[in-house]
Amino acid sequence: MTATTEKKPPAHAAPRPKGIAALKPHTTTLMVVGGVLTLLGSFLPWATFVLNKGPYPAQATLQNFTAPLASSGFRLHLVLFGIAAIVVALVKRIPARHRIARALGYGTIAVSVINGLWITVEGGGLGAITASEGSVAFGAIVALIGGIVLALASRVGDLEPVPEIGWKFNRWVEWLILLVVIVLLLLLVAAVLTSGGFGATATYAGAVFLSFLAALGGFLGALHAAGLLGWVNALFDRHRGYAVILLLVAALCLPLTSAGTEYWMTVATNIGVYAATAIGLNIVVGLAGLLDLGYVAFLGIGAFVAANLSGAAASAVGIHLPFPLVMVIAAVIAGIFGAIVGSPTLRVRGDYLAIVTLAFGEIFVRSAQNNIGGLTGGSNAIPGIPPVEAFGIGFDQALRIGPVSLPRGVLYYFLIVLLVAFVMAVFANLKYSRLGRAWIAIREDEDAARAMGIRTGPVKILAFLIGAMLAGLAGAIFAHKTATVSYESFRFLESVTLLAAVVLGGMGTIPGAVLGASILFILPEKLREFADYRLLLFGIALVLIMRYRPQGLVPDAHRRAELVEEPEPIDTGGDKPTTREAVAP
């Protein structure tokens, strides 16, 4: 948990204690000391004995002084942190040294606290990371001190602004760089997903995952502090069309990485379903500012429509239509319901609208549970929905193309990636259009929007309609992938989860909903130890986000309208990218 918050510490908030200020001339020394301590910590043993549940990762009971190259896992991360800190301390030409040191320091602290705490708790006491029965292991403590010294150095020294890097290369070179960055990104995503191992035998998966995230946060923070992330971001903007295509290809290549297992394909497909739905919700909430608390019902309507047209034995309609047609019908029917649910917006505003949508959601769940019209299967659900088929291949089959074999579920994954890409394109196109501006204007000030000639009623209903259609599309895939559609999947809490995905990612932004949905799905998968507290933490997280970062992880800078206009962004050679600072990574 420290891992996720350490990236953005409030920098120079508190007044500096006098005693520390005296150290100001010695920040370089402090950085070197911090780096060395971090290195030292990584080489010292971390656990005094082999824990009862099995050995802690990265050979925690061994010291690595004699074999520094044998470091692995979190200890390797610490080695890198330590070396980086020393390099930054000694090479004074590096810009924003203190800022980098701060990122490294927080990373080190987070990594040592996570692993130290885990060993302590699993080991039954502090003896597990200090000294016990003749063996000593002060790795966690020394590394922690190293991290603190690094952070201290940045606190004492003057924190530089994030430098802006204006490097420019030939278009082909920049394309190559982007390609490399995106391949790295793909590998990084795969590494995050697979970190900590898999299954019941991976005892410390949660710790490894959190530690990995913390280390990643530290490194990315350092890169950001050095201005490199900002520069990459500028590259993205300059070659937007190319970058978007690359990202899509990269997403389609995920099955080729270490995350290409049936399990992760299933998780990714579920994320995709929710992300597509959340983007639809983002139109309603993020753009038009209409809070919808029953949104998951549209996913449900799409799913039930698809289930009934799938030829499943338990469906009431019992006809089997081709899948593309089913998707269209599901979207249209969900859209019609969206317009119906949205129609009270003609008269009801704000919170009251939220309650109306909640009421619609509850009516849907209750009606579905009662098997209304025989269409929902009631409490028995609609099971046995056949998989989607194309060219004679069932989408639930594994795939073998020449020497490459892809796991089961990969076809659904491709399908959902394409759907999410489509939905994102819809969202982006609408956002930067007359309609999108009208939505945002309504969100900002409804009366003023009307005074500008916007017929708010139809425009708002259109938001509901389009959002619901996107959810309906996702629902059609959902029905086939899950093979069972039950009212239980569409309860109030699911609507709250969707809303949380939008809010967490950033309201009104394009990647926000995908990011939010990914986090809400991956965290519970990776942190099984905390399954009992899943919803508790979820509730608390909602409160904290609203309080400390209401704009979400990817804030809507809302100033890129001009960039989307040109399909081929022209390299205007603008040497001061003024929009840079706002798009924090």
Add this chain to the structure above:
Amino acid sequence: MTRRRTVAAAAILAGALALTACGTNRQEAPGTGAGGASCDTSKGTLVIGMVAPLSGGLSALGLGMRNSADLAVKQANESCAVPGYQLVFQAEDDQATPQVAGQAATKLASDDNVVGVVGTLNSSTAQTVQPILAGKSIVQVSPANTGPSLTRGEDPTGAPKRQFESYFRVSTTDLVQGPFAANYLVQKAGKKNIAVIDDGKTYGVGLANEFAKQAEKLGANIVARERVGEKDTDFNPVITKIRPLNPDAVYYGGEYPVAGPLSRQLAGQGLDIPLMGGDGIVDAKFVELGGREGDLATNVGAPTESLPSAAKFVADYKAANYPEPYSAYGAFAYDSTNVIIQALKTALAGGDYNPETTRPAIVKAVQDIKLDGAGGPISFDEYGDTTNKLLTVYTVKNGEFTPIETGTFEG
């Protein structure tokens, strides 16, 4: 602000560390988990999975299942039940929703070391899990699914058709329990005007439907067919509605959290007639929550007192100090796990584990299994249903469920 928070965090951390002091929980034989030091585990680790709701509203039942299955795995490790292998138990949360259940099942299915899965709790989650596990020939034994179609297809009575070779359940289906209850209530207890209420969930609706069918066949009059909300607490409107119809008994399809209060609210409205339910209401909490003297219930298997294996399970569970009670499906989860363990032993027969061959062998071994479980003798019919059609009628007497009679349901 920042500093205050840092200080607070540090204080909490320090407090936490101080609590544990400088001790450790180091054990003599490290790395083997609880006990088991004497067993040969040289061939590696095999996993028994579970898919059940471990968080959210149904977690009471799910956690009871998890603990009970965990107990079975621990006992197997202690007794070296599977020579050469260490067994590990892996419980996955399905959040009581089908798509998460599918995800959990996929997770287990893509681990080659998974030899069998216990679960699920809900029938709707089972529908998602079945094909995923079946695709990998992983045996699934459910302690709690009651929907007849899971084993016998869309038309369970007219044209039964086995759905998945690898799916079994030790729980009995609505097709057995509902009619059995009807036989007792109509024929033995002589109730002729029965009001039937359910909670709208798979278990409750199925049970209530099968009960009503059989009761009508036996000549009883179903005076009302009502439904209460699964989160509802106020049943007075429903009771008022059925009161003028003069029922002499109420059959409730659902679980004890509703059944207890329902029974009490019946009395509160002056309807002093017995409430009868299925195994979902057989729980000490039923009485605490308002179940009255004379209320009836059916439960699968012979009474616990007459079964030494059941008494042993209860005692062992107590000794293991789990934080949650074993709840309604604990004993069946324990049995399901033992079914998988014994089948694994049979399938391995001293050989080495190979997912390609051992898994089908396990499925076959489960099909042929004979075991005395905590819920009674276990074996499976051609559909994967339990052949244990032994049921017991209980009544509440002196605040406890007391067996009245045990019998077998025939057709």
Add this chain to the structure above:
Amino acid sequence: MSAPTTTSTVLAASGVTMQFGGLRALNDVSFSLNEGEIIGLIGPNGAGKTTLFNCLTGLYTPTSGTVSFRGEPLPGDPALVTETGVARTFQNIRLFPSMTAEENVLVGRHVRMKQSPLSSLLHGPGFRRSEREARERAAELLEFVGLRRVTDELARNLPYGDQRRLEIARALATEPSVLLLDEPTAGMNAAETENTRQLILKIRETGISVVVIEHDTKFIFTLCDRVLVLVQGELLVEGTPDEVRGDPRVVEAYLGAPPEQVEAQIHEAQEAEEAADHGAPGEKQLGGSS
């Protein structure tokens, strides 16, 4: 005076009365606005000036009386009123704060852009053309009000005077025939006020008729062709600036009244308007156009 000789009426109110519960905020107000004319609307706080604007723009439906545009009655929906050709600014600036200056103006182009939802979705050639035209027009308008340099700034980050001018640009983007300005110079210094005066004159030169609400009587008297004085919901005096300036009734009602009395009036009127704002469903129908 440069009062135009043409007499064609663009906007006319006749007998407009607005009743909020027991309070009559406007009583039988009639006036007409001629092509290319600038009318000033003055009166003490709470005299009903903004209420009159709201009636003219369809935000309120008058209790009785009619408002007509070029002889046709105006529709009772602000959106349609704007489409017909009457645009306005607000007393307390109501820009879209987290949109850029350019986007604010683009929202003003809403009614003049031809872009169906489908073409918004597909971004075809027609879409690009209309979007390019809108942007060009927005750039011209920003240039016109002198805000070209802040095109990409968020509206909420603009200085106060710029916000006022941006609001005017946004209103102009709807291509109005009549522009209603509610206190365009409130809170401005002398230089900015003068700028605004020039801007309004420039707007008139493009053929747009203007009605200005303002407290600054000097500003009004030097800008307008005609001045209306509104007191306690009634049109007290109407005439050229010179006529109005000399009218004793104006001096008495507008300047001479004992301060307490003015205060009381203000209070009453404000309460009435608030009550109107809060009685949501009674007083207006949202949307309902198509």
Add this chain to the structure above:
Amino acid sequence: MSILMSQIVNGLILGSLIGLIALGYTMVYGIIQLINFAHGEVFMVGAYGAVGTATFVLPTAVTTQWWFLLPIMIVIGALVSMVVAILMERFAYRPLRNAPRLAPLITALGVSVALQEAVRVFYPEATAAIPFPSIFIPGALVLPIGDGVPIQYSGILIVVVALVLAFALNTFVEQTRLGRAMRATAQDRDVARLMGINPDRVIVLTFALGGALAGVAGVLYGNFYNFINIDMGFQNGIFAFTAAVLGGIGNIRGAVVGGLAIGLIKSLAGQYLPGGGAYDYVWIFVVLIAVLVFRPQGFFGETERVRA
């Protein structure tokens, strides 16, 4: 006839409970225009606090006498709910006083989920329903209409307490200095501040009062139904919110009348409308939507305010 009467009795009892909870919704909304979604959970937490105290803290000698235990539990329930409500205001809502309107509403959702889960995780065996200490007042008054119309004594207690508390609250708000400060703050926070009222304190007071009433409702609920569970807050909270809207949000009499109306709708819809008990919940929401669309100011809606 006796069916109709019985259903009306059922409706009035449930309705009084809902009205009692709705008071908290209506007051908070009246003052800071926040739909405090978590209010239903405050009601639930109060019930758990009281039951927990009776089960784990109080000596058994005390817990066997209902006339002694019940008042104690009511006070404890009120206190627990009050404290939770105050903490919630202080740490979740107050920092968002000037945030966009979506923010506090989403926060309220988060608080609601967190409170429910906190009880589930930390209260012993809270995953299942918890029996209320068996102190309920047994027996029923039977009105001699038709087959007899039974009214349980514990139900009568609910109606009486709800009406008394609502009346007391109304008097408090209309006739005391603090009550006037509350009304002034509801009208215009800034003006109230100018008049020497500390709006923060008034808001805390509002939360505290609403919380206390919810706590009382929680205990009465347990006493009537003889059990409590962690889901009771959500459903009854939604009902109560509906009641507050129905009565005209911000209006104390309206909340009580709205509550009674919801109770009656539920019991009568289950009896007379198609679908019976399976759809009673749906009918309540249909009424809610209809009211919001066609008469958003509710029955007593003179204080209706919609701030865009």
